[in-house]
Amino acid sequence: MKELYLTDCYLKEFKATVESVKDDKFVVLDRTAFYPNSGGQPHDTGMLVREDGAEFPVTYVARSEGRISHEIAAAGLKAGDNVKGIIDWDRRHLFMQYHTACHILSAIIHNETGAKISGNQLGEDKTRVDFNLEDFDRELIKSYEAKVNEIIDRKIPVSIEIMPRDEALKIPSVVKLMDAFPPEIEEIRIIQIPGVDTQACGGTHIANTGDIPHIEIIKAENKGKNNRRVYFRFVDN
Structure with a gap:
């Protein structure tokens, strides 16, 4: 197929x-x-x-x-x-926007704290990102909102490339998810937002960050030891 x-x-x-x-x-x-x-x-x-x-x-x-x-x-x-x-294009396009926004927020969290992403769930009304972090500063988390929106406003092209496994895994921090790709996967699909994020991902994405509405971080919570969760949604620009 x-x-x-x-x-x-x-x-x-x-x-x-x-x-x-x-x-x-x-x-x-x-x-x-x-x-x-x-x-x-x-x-x-x-x-x-x-x-x-x-x-x-x-x-x-x-x-x-x-x-x-x-x-x-x-x-x-x-x-x-x-x-x-x-x-159903309206549904697909919304998830594309949320997914790329999720990558931007995840990259900022990773770059600022070194945390790895342990999971995410896209929704029609809000999206969440889970990450492994011991210290949890809600004010710091809220500050990431402006950083995401600044990247959105820069209208950065988003590229997709399918690469041989060995080549892809040479890229620093390309796999930010805690569970790495199993050995049987010979090719890895790479989503790149230049200057922001390069990550292995099989989902659908927007072609330019400028096509994403601004985000608002609406909740940050503890989900157990070293497990933190952030919810965000789109707001009118």
């Missing part, structure tokens, strides 16, 4: 062929632009439209046995059917 979102996060529609259907609702395509629920980023939703015009709403997308499975809300698709996939 070709995962089209890995190289083009802005692809809103695509053509594909159904490879298999399980229980009339779990559809595997030969190629897809639908992002599966993973890495703290929620799945895409949208529509599969068959050549005869029949529509099959996509309500959930996840990896299953190494393949991306699209859960549809109407039965009728069969292996061999040709379809057009249509992404």
Whole structure:
């Protein structure tokens, strides 16, 4: 299966062929632009439209046995059917904005404190970042808000590059997540915000920081020993 979102996060529609259907609702395509629920980023939703015009709403997308499975809300698709996939763009674009903003905030936390990111969860109303830090200064955390917004205002291009594993891991601090990539992964996708962050990531991202609304840090809390959590949301610029 070709995962089209890995190289083009802005692809809103695509053509594909159904490879298999399980229980009339779990559809595997030969190629897809639908992002599966993973890495703290929620799945895409949208529509599969068959050549005869029949529509099959996509309500959930996840990896299953190494393949991306699209859960549809109407039965009728069969292996061999040709379809057009249509992404719910408003939802996807919001998560792209939140995900890139999350990288910026994570980079600032990492650079300021040396903390590694232990998790994140994107949401439609707010997003959270978890990181391992012993000392927790709420005023200092709040100061990161202005630093993120300054980077947003600089309108920095965001690039995507898929690199051989050995080459990618030579980049300092490229993997800021606590759990490194397993050995079987031969290529690593790198998201770069020049002068701000270079990080391995499989999610979807904005092409320029200027396309992200300003953020507001709304809550900072302790989640156990060396585990801190920060919530932020978008505000009107």
